[in-house]
Amino acid sequence: MGMIDSAALFGRFDAFVAEGLLQRLGCAFARFIDTLGRTPPPVTLACAVLSELETRGHSCLFLSDLVASPCALLGWPQEHWVGLCEAAGGVPDSTEAWQVALAACDHVWVTGSADRNQPLVLDGERLYLRRYWRNETLVATAVAGRAARQRDIDVQQMRVWLDRLFVAGDAGAGSEPDWQKIACAIAMRSHLSIITGGPGTGKTYTVARLLVLLFALAEKPEAMRVALTAPTGKAATRLKQSIDAALDGLKDHGGDMPLPLPLSGGGAGVGAAYTLHSLLGARPDTRAFRHHAGNPLDIDVLIVDEASMVHLEMMAALLDALPPHAVVILLGDKDQLASVEAGAVLGDLCSGAEHGNYLKDTAGYIAAACGQTLPDAMLGSGDALAQQTVMLRKSRRFGGPVGVLASAINGGDASAASSCLRRAEDRVLSWIDAARQSDLLQLALEGRAGAEGGYHAYLRLLRNAPGTGRDAHEAWVREVLEAFEGFRLLCAVREGDWGVNGVNEAVESYFDAKGLVRRRGEWYVGRPVMITRNDASLGVSNGDIGIALPDPGRPDALRVYLLDGSRVFGVLPSRLPQVETAYATTVHKAQGSEFAHAVMVLPPDAGPVVTRELVYTGITRAKRHFTLVSPNAAVFDGAIARQTRRMTGLRMMLKMQAQAVAAPMPTEASRSKRSRASRASAPGQGEFDFG
Numbered sequence: 037m038g039m040i041d042s043a044a045l046f047g048r049f050d051a052f053v054a055e056g057l058l059q060r061l062g063c064a065f066a067r068f069i070d071t072l073g074r075t076p077p078p079v080t081l082a083c084a085v086l087s088e089l090e091t092r093g094h095s096c097l098f099l100s101d102l103v104a105s106p107c108a109l110l111g112w113p114q115e116h117w118v119g120l121c122e123a124a125g126g127v128p129d130s131t132e133a134w135q136v137a138l139a140a141c142d143h144v145w146v147t148g149s150a151d152r153n154q155p156l157v158l159d160g161e162r163l164y165l166r167r168y169w170r171n172e173t174l175v176a177t178a179v180a181g182r183a184a185r186q187r188d189i190d191v192q193q194m195r196v197w198l199d200r201l202f203v204a205g206d207a208g209a210g211s212e213p214d215w216q217k218i219a220c221a222i223a224m225r226s227h228l229s230i231i232t233g234g235p236g237t238g239k240t241y242t243v244a245r246l247l248v249l250l251f252a253l254a255e256k257p258e259a260m261r262v263a264l265t266a267p268t269g270k271a272a273t274r275l276k277q278s279i280d281a282a283l284d285g286l287k288d289h290g291g292d293m294p295l296p297l298p299l300s301g302g303g304a305g306v307g308a309a310y311t312l313h314s315l316l317g318a319r320p321d322t323r324a325f326r327h328h329a330g331n332p333l334d335i336d337v338l339i340v341d342e343a344s345m346v347h348l349e350m351m352a353a354l355l356d357a358l359p360p361h362a363v364v365i366l367l368g369d370k371d372q373l374a375s376v377e378a379g380a381v382l383g384d385l386c387s388g389a390e391h392g393n394y395l396k397d398t399a400g401y402i403a404a405a406c407g408q409t410l411p412d413a414m415l416g417s418g419d420a421l422a423q424q425t426v427m428l429r430k431s432r433r434f435g436g437p438v439g440v441l442a443s444a445i446n447g448g449d450a451s452a453a454s455s456c457l458r459r460a461e462d463r464v465l466s467w468i469d470a471a472r473q474s475d476l477l478q479l480a481l482e483g484r485a486g487a488e489g490g491y492h493a494y495l496r497l498l499r500n501a502p503g504t505g506r507d508a509h510e511a512w513v514r515e516v517l518e519a520f521e522g523f524r525l526l527c528a529v530r531e532g533d534w535g536v537n538g539v540n541e542a543v544e545s546y547f548d549a550k551g552l553v554r555r556r557g558e559w560y561v562g563r564p565v566m567i568t569r570n571d572a573s574l575g576v577s578n579g580d581i582g583i584a585l586p587d588p589g590r591p592d593a594l595r596v597y598l599l600d601g602s603r604v605f606g607v608l609p610s611r612l613p614q615v616e617t618a619y620a621t622t623v624h625k626a627q628g629s630e631f632a633h634a635v636m637v638l639p640p641d642a643g644p645v646v647t648r649e650l651v652y653t654g655i656t657r658a659k660r661h662f663t664l665v666s667p668n669a670a671v672f673d674g675a676i677a678r679q680t681r682r683m684t685g686l687r688m689m690l691k692m693q694a695q696a697v698a699a700p701m702p703t704e705a706s707r708s709k710r711s712r713a714s715r716a717s718a719p720g721q722g723e724f725d726f727g
């Protein structure tokens with residue numbers, strides 16, 4: 037096929053870009069493949085679709101979807117797709133025909149055949165950009181291998197410790213097993229495990245006990261190095277605080293036999309918590325990290341919190357940088373929004389966690405290690421990863437309405453969710469339906485009946501700046517920051533009057549008009565901002581919240597103050613890389629944070645991003661009160677019906693890996709042979725990397 041066909045196709049792509057249906061990147065990628073020469077137009081078309089899917093969080097393109105037309109996936113009008121196919125001179129009409137067409141193209145590597153480092157990879161019916169294929173392969177191999185590789189543990193000794201750490205009766209109702217205790221026992225036996233559960237189900241509570249257990253059974257506890265990490269600075273700080281609090285609570289648990297508490301400070305211990313970027317050693321202007329397989333992290337135990345936010349590339353980098361002996365625990369809520377970037381790693385890894393699928397062997401181990409009996413319904417034939425995955429099921433924080441609402445949403449029950457929200461008697465929940473902007477402003481200023489406050493406390497504190505004294509200033513700054521953290525407006529979208537930008541502008545103008553803040557230019561006393569880019573030299577990370585306040589040294593100048601744990605520090609506004617006003621943030625950006633009162637703002641028209649996972653994530657940000665604000669009630673029901681589907685090949689790859697690493701359990705010798713082999717077959721570093 038000649039140039040004319042491609043030219044017609046690119047003409048169409050340009051029109052798609054102009055209409056906002058295709059990102060420039062997709063068009064540029066297709067053009068790049070075309071310039072490599074001898075690219076049949078249908079392959080060029082598949083490249084544009086693939087690249088567009090990847091900008092929307094998918095890691096690959098399933099050819100069967102391409103046959104069924106990608107209109108449903110991409111929201112392209114049917115006639116546009118027909119036009120594209122015509123411009124490409126017709127496209128294959130079955131998955132098999134697509135496979136043949138792609139395999140015939142020089143720029144596609146068909147897995148299993150000789151690898152010439154082509155930019156595209158065809159693995160079965162999945163088409164990938166090489167980078168994504170490599171990352172999925174790496175994650176699947178590392179996860180399946182680590183989950184299957186058992187540790188040597190003294191089960192009897194562990195049982196003694198577990199019985200001390202988990203007091204019978206704490207587990208809750210009736211015959212339900214103590215999933216927290218089970219999670220600890222499971223995590224002890226191999227090199228990777230996952231503890232998933234909704235908010236407040238005790239993931240941190242459990243992992244604090246697991247740390248004690250690891251120290252108690254370690255050969256050299258004084259030399260054990262534990263790293264705590266999370267995708268954002270805020271989540272990392274919260275993890276550290278909760279673990280410290282949980283360990284603190286265990287101090288009196290020891291009785292005659294003191295617990296080997298891994299407290300910070302002297303020798304053995306749990307140090308600071310890091311963002312994944314800083315743990316791995318991010319370097320400016322490159323995607324490569326300082327730590328990788330050739331320079332692994334110097335750690336023995338790694339706890340990763342908020343794992344649902346970890347995207348595919350980051351998970352691959354993290355697993356690649358782990359020393360083989362390290363024990364890794366992933367914590368997270370599988371039902372939350374997937375990462376902004378491509379992949380749905382935690383969701384993929386935990387698929388089926390509700391059903392357990394534990395082997396008889398696992399049930400026997402659990403009985404011996406912690407005296408718990410698994411219900412028959414939890415038995416099955418899951419792979420090694422399923423044996424290492426535990427779902428915590430009982431919410432300890434929200435016995436009440438927020439928890440009931442969150443589980444109704446999770447179960448897709450819109451009418452139960454609506455009636456929870458509308459049942460006003462306890463005032464924990466509220467729904468302002470057919471809302472106007474004035475309702476939102478009122479909420480922002482004063483809260484609502486039963487959940488008074490809004491930003492009132494923070495605005496009041498702004499007026500009470502101390503006259504002199506650094507200590508008084510610092511105490512005041514901390515109070516302002518903490519008051520601000522009690523309340524947040526969470527928007528589903530960015531644009532429009534009900535999106536983050538519009539709501540921030542409206543709230544800022546309203547507070548200014550009322551004389552509560554004095555907006556003078558971009559920066560003013562009290563301006564809350566969210567940092568939107570990491571800057572290691574300033575000690576700020578993406579998602580951190582700061583507030584502009586007077587600098588005690590130079591009262592006419594402002595600094596943006598932030599909290600790092602309990603430490604207050606200030607940065608000159610001009611030095612901050614990128615910020616946005618933060619009276620309202622997106623639900624995505626609020627992941628990893630919680631507020632006493634969270635208000636979720638839905639837009640008047642449902643778009644594809646307003647999904648069940650988004651609503652669930654928004655609601656579970658609320659610690660005490662939740663308010664839904666929607667100008668159009670139908671959008672809420674629509675969101676609950678719309679579940680995100682991320683196209684990835686990770687589950688399939690895990691299945692293949694599970695077959696590859698199936699029993700017998702590998703020995704040390706066969707393991708190092710295998711890891712050498714898998715490294716040899718992995719593509720090199722200098723490979724094509726687009727976008």
Ligand SMILES: Nc1ncnc2c1ncn2[C@@H]1O[C@H](COP(=O)(O)OP(=O)(O)OP(=O)(O)O)[C@@H](O)[C@H]1O
Nearest residue numbers: 206233234235236237238239240241242278432433
């Ligand atoms: N078995 C238990 N017995 C008593 N209290 C518990 C138990 N498990 C958890 N809690 C308490 O419940 C609260 C929530 O627990 P935790 O913070 O560990 O949950 P989480 O799942 O980590 O929450 P998040 O989703 O916010 O990260 C804490 O106050 C914790 O002390």
